[in-house]
Amino acid sequence: MATGNPKSSEITPERLYLRRREIIKNGALFVGTASAVAGGLLALTGRRQPAPPGKAAPIASAPEADGGVGAAPGVLTVARSTDYADGEKKSSFEDITTYNNFYELGLDKGDPARNGGSLRTRPWTVAIEGEVHKPGVIGIEDLLRSFPLEERIYRMRCVEAWSLVVPWLGFPLSKLLQRFEPTSNAKYVAFETLFDPEQLPGQKRRVLDWPYVEGLRIDEAMHPLTLIAVGLYGRVLPNQNGAPLRLVVPWKYGFKGIKSIVRIRLVADQPRTTWNEAAPDEYGFYANVNPNVDHPRWSQATERRVGEWGRRPTLLFNGYADQVAHLYRGMDLKKFF
Amino acid sequence: MAKPLPWLKPGILVGGIVPGVVIATEAATGTLAADPIAAMLNRFGLLALVFLIASLACTPLNVLFRWAWPARIRRMLGLFAFGYATAHVSTYVGIDQTFDFAAIVEDFAKRPFILVGFLAFVSLVPLALTSTNESVKRLGYRKWKRLHRLAYAAGIFASIHFILRVKKDLTEPLIYTAILAALFLVRGLVSVRKRLKTAAVASSKP
Numbered sequence: 001m002a003t004g005n006p007k008s009s010e011i012t013p014e015r016l017y018l019r020r021r022e023i024i025k026n027g028a029l030f031v032g033t034a035s036a037v038a039g040g041l042l043a044l045t046g047r048r049q050p051a052p053p054g055k056a057a058p059i060a061s062a063p064e065a066d067g068g069v070g071a072a073p074g075v076l077t078v079a080r081s082t083d084y085a086d087g088e089k090k091s092s093f094e095d096i097t098t099y100n101n102f103y104e105l106g107l108d109k110g111d112p113a114r115n116g117g118s119l120r121t122r123p124w125t126v127a128i129e130g131e132v133h134k135p136g137v138i139g140i141e142d143l144l145r146s147f148p149l150e151e152r153i154y155r156m157r158c159v160e161a162w163s164l165v166v167p168w169l170g171f172p173l174s175k176l177l178q179r180f181e182p183t184s185n186a187k188y189v190a191f192e193t194l195f196d197p198e199q200l201p202g203q204k205r206r207v208l209d210w211p212y213v214e215g216l217r218i219d220e221a222m223h224p225l226t227l228i229a230v231g232l233y234g235r236v237l238p239n240q241n242g243a244p245l246r247l248v249v250p251w252k253y254g255f256k257g258i259k260s261i262v263r264i265r266l267v268a269d270q271p272r273t274t275w276n277e278a279a280p281d282e283y284g285f286y287a288n289v290n291p292n293v294d295h296p297r298w299s300q301a302t303e304r305r306v307g308e309w310g311r312r313p314t315l316l317f318n319g320y321a322d323q324v325a326h327l328y329r330g331m332d333l334k335k336f337f
Numbered sequence: 338m339a340k341p342l343p344w345l346k347p348g349i350l351v352g353g354i355v356p357g358v359v360i361a362t363e364a365a366t367g368t369l370a371a372d373p374i375a376a377m378l379n380r381f382g383l384l385a386l387v388f389l390i391a392s393l394a395c396t397p398l399n400v401l402f403r404w405a406w407p408a409r410i411r412r413m414l415g416l417f418a419f420g421y422a423t424a425h426v427s428t429y430v431g432i433d434q435t436f437d438f439a440a441i442v443e444d445f446a447k448r449p450f451i452l453v454g455f456l457a458f459v460s461l462v463p464l465a466l467t468s469t470n471e472s473v474k475r476l477g478y479r480k481w482k483r484l485h486r487l488a489y490a491a492g493i494f495a496s497i498h499f500i501l502r503v504k505k506d507l508t509e510p511l512i513y514t515a516i517l518a519a520l521f522l523v524r525g526l527v528s529v530r531k532r533l534k535t536a537a538v539a540s541s542k543p
Contacts, residue, residue, distance in 0.1 A: 026343050026344045029342075029344040030344035030347050030348045032348070033344060033345065033348025034347070034348045034349075034350075034351040034355070035352065036352065037348065037349055037352025037355075038351070038353075038355035038356060040352075041353070041384060042356050042359060044383070044387060045356065045379075045380045045384055045387070046379070046380065046383075095371045098371055099370070099372060103505070107505075107506050109370070109371065109372070110370070162372055162375075205506075207506050278505065296448075297448050297501070297502075298444075298448060299440070299443065299444065299448075301440075302440075304372065304374065306371045306372055309373075309374065309432065311434075311435070
């Protein structure tokens with residue numbers, strides 16, 4: 001009785017045994033197919049996790065802000081703070097730094113936060129030239145020391161009908177321009193972004209005519225609301241937001257706010273601007289926020305605040321009409337959009 | 338005898354549902370993107386296009402490689418295309434425009450890409466409604482087949498919709514359009530060959 005052989009009733013019948021093998025095989029194939037299809041679809045339709053903002057663009061080379069003794073790295077000292085957004089809730093630091101249009105660092109909104117690490121913001125110089133009495137080149141450290149930084153909470157309205165409320169740090173562009181003494185021939189200001197495909201890998205593909213250029217009329221440039229931003233939320237500007245310095249014109253669509261500026265040229269004639277050249281019927285030189293002038297492919301009457309589900313009405317001049325409407329008196333805003 | 342490839346349909350079914358569940362879960366928990374509505378619109382729309390193209394690829398794959406299995410999942414692929422297109426349209430109508438039909442009508446009138454996208458969706462509706470075996474019987478195979486050629490129209494409309502929507506970089510929509518064009522080419526060549534054959538047979542008759 002003590003033999004090692006199992007009873008015949010305990011032996012799995014061959015047919016069942018083969019079926020079990022088949023079931024396991026089919027199960028494996030099912031799981032394989034399902035994961036391949038699901039994984040493939042998720043990869044194809046772009047499920048990309050944005051990198052945490054701090055990691056992608058380290059503020060390692062943060063400037064020694066004035067009075068920076070004991071200050072945390074990247075923290076800027078601010079002279080005063082003014083709310084220009086009528087008490088609206090500020091967008092979160094995460095939303096502001098992971099939802100960016102900065103094609104030089106990638107086309108997807110999350111790309112700039114992921115790819116921003118390749119941009120080196122120190123050393124950095126800005127050339128100011130053209131119709132000025134004292135043309136020159138100014139280094140970023142000098143720039144940060146030259147003007148008291150103030151915090152300004154502005155609405156930011158993208159031409160794509162989304163918006164943010166951003167606590168920028170910076171100084172009025174007029175202060176910078178005055179230092180180089182514009183001549184009476186200076187009727188416009190032309191801006192240029194850094195061109196360096198190694199640092200800004202998006203420039204390897206000719207999605208736009210690089211480098212990115214923008215422009216303002218001189219009265220727009222000298223307007224007290226027009227800001228050169230060097231930081232946000234009390235810290236040095238993250239690379240994906242246009243470090244080390246960018247333009248902020250709160251009553252215009254976001255694409256006017258040229259990033260990572262290396263050249264400012266005062267000129268007599270209206271300068272060419274990148275998006276206007278790419279699609280003249282879609283993006284004008286002025287690009288003032290205007291709910292009554294639609295983009296050819298979508299309405300500008302409403303916008304979505306990033307982080308919210310509903311839509312809100314878009315305000316004429318992005319809510320800054322009292323301060324800037326006089327600049328455009330008598331102009332047909334539908335023609336000069 | 339057991340059906341061949343018993344794992345195929347369940348595998349596609351589960352694999353096709355998972356992306357939708359992932360998107361919906363991420364949207365509900367606020368981890369999808371800073372602009373979840375845009376992300377939902379883009380992803381549901383792209384999923385619909387991918388499934389539509391996959392369903393249109395079944396016959397050419399059979400012609401080119403003599404594979405029989407794509408025909409067995411074609412209906413499921415088509416229904417997935419319709420399902421994700423429905424999710425895409427519902428997101429636009431319900432969440433993006435919050436059922437503001439005046440704004441939607443204005444969008445239609447002013448923005449061709451939305452109108453073209455709507456045409457793509459509308460062409461899928463009768464296909465989904467007649468996707469059952471009973472419908473094939475009721476309509477008769479020839480009539481049913483002719484109706485289901487609307488899938489080509491949906492594919493063309495969806496590609497145009499995608500091309501018109503993109504702001505600057507056309508690479509992605511053009512890749513899908515190229516795949517679609519290649520599939521049409523295969524079908525075109527097959528039908529030409531068939532016609533030539535019939536003509537040859539007809540002319541060889543005494």
